[in-house]
Amino acid sequence: MLSAFxxxxxxxxxxxxxxxxVPISGGPAQLVLxxxxxxxxxxxxxxxxxxxxxxxxxxxxxxxxVFRAFDPQKGFEPGRKAVARMDYDPSYRTNWVLAPDGLRLxxxxxDPAEAHIHVLSLSGGADGLIQAxxxxxxxxxxxxHFHTLTWxxxxxxxxxxxxxxxxxxxxxxxxxxxxxVLLTLSNPFSPDVFLSPDxxxxxxxxxxxxxxxxxxxxx
Numbered sequence: 001m002l003s004a005f006x007x008x009x010x011x012x013x014x015x016x017x018x019x020x021x022v023p024i025s026g027g028p029a030q031l032v033l034x035x036x037x038x039x040x041x042x043x044x045x046x047x048x049x050x051x052x053x054x055x056x057x058x059x060x061x062x063x064x065x066v067f068r069a070f071d072p073q074k075g076f077e078p079g080r081k082a083v084a085r086m087d088y089d090p091s092y093r094t095n096w097v098l099a100p101d102g103l104r105l106x107x108x109x110x111d112p113a114e115a116h117i118h119v120l121s122l123s124g125g126a127d128g129l130i131q132a133x134x135x136x137x138x139x140x141x142x143x144x145h146f147h148t149l150t151w152x153x154x155x156x157x158x159x160x161x162x163x164x165x166x167x168x169x170x171x172x173x174x175x176x177x178x179x180x181v182l183l184t185l186s187n188p189f190s191p192d193v194f195l196s197p198d199x200x201x202x203x204x205x206x207x208x209x210x211x212x213x214x215x216x217x218x219x
Contacts, residue, residue: 019045021073032075047072048102049197054130056083056098056105063088067105069130084120084132095148100155102130108146108160115140117149117158117173138177147190153199161204163190170204 020029047055054069067083070076084105096107105120117138124130140146140160147163152172160171160179168190170183182202191204 019075032070032072045070046096046098048098049100050102053102056102056130058096060088081131083122083130095146097149097151099151100153104155106149106151106158108149110147112145115143115146117160117177138173138175140171140173140177140179143171143173143179148193150193150195153195153197159193159195159202161190161193163188170202 019032021032022029044059045055045057055072057068057070059066059068064085065088066085068076069083093110094107095110096105098105103122105122107118107120108114108116117140118135119138120135121133122130123133143160143162145162145164146160147168148161150159152158157172157174159182160173162169162171166188167184167186168188169181169185170191170193171179171181173179187206189207191206194203195201196203
């Protein structure tokens with residue numbers, strides 16, 4: 001089950017975090033929604049590329065992680081039920097992403113011993129209402145130490161990064177769990193991965209620790 005979220009070296013509490021939208025043409029920011037609950041990561045949400053499909057927001061509520069659909073312009077509608085509720089386990093962080101079509105949600109655990117991609121199918125969407133339909137696991141062959149997860153642009157696979165003590169790797173995984181190593185680097189910091197809209201290019205972050213020794217002459 002889904003546990004936590006990446007990027008949390010030290011837990012922080014956000015009181016009533018809010019989401020704003022800004023028109024591309026410019027102008028003042030507009031309030032979309034404001035959360036009424038505490039959250040360790042603020043507002044973590046994903047929006048699909050398919051027009052007309054709702055975005056999905058994840059929030060922690062007690063010992064659960066709750067997913068809710070919302071309109072990126074109007075926010076939440078009163079009375080709408082949660083898309084899914086999953087157990088929260090502080091021992092294992094996870095990385096979750098929404099598919100480009102908005103009808104699947106996938107996540108991985110930061111558990112070195114686990115090599116599964118969990119996929120939750122969703123139904124609906126035409127009226128802004130989506131519901132969980134079923135869950136399956138994709139076992140990735142010959143892989144471990146998952147760190148980040150990104151859907152491919154066509155929604156037919158995933159890009160997964162792994163993190164070992166002194167290196168990381170970028171994999172492409174198909175729906176059957178077959179993996180292909182695309183890149184390996186000697187760096188203890190696993191990157192975030194971003195795809196171009198057409199899926200032809202991949203950008204990734206790089207973090208390094210460096211120190212300098214300076215020689216100063218005293219008078």
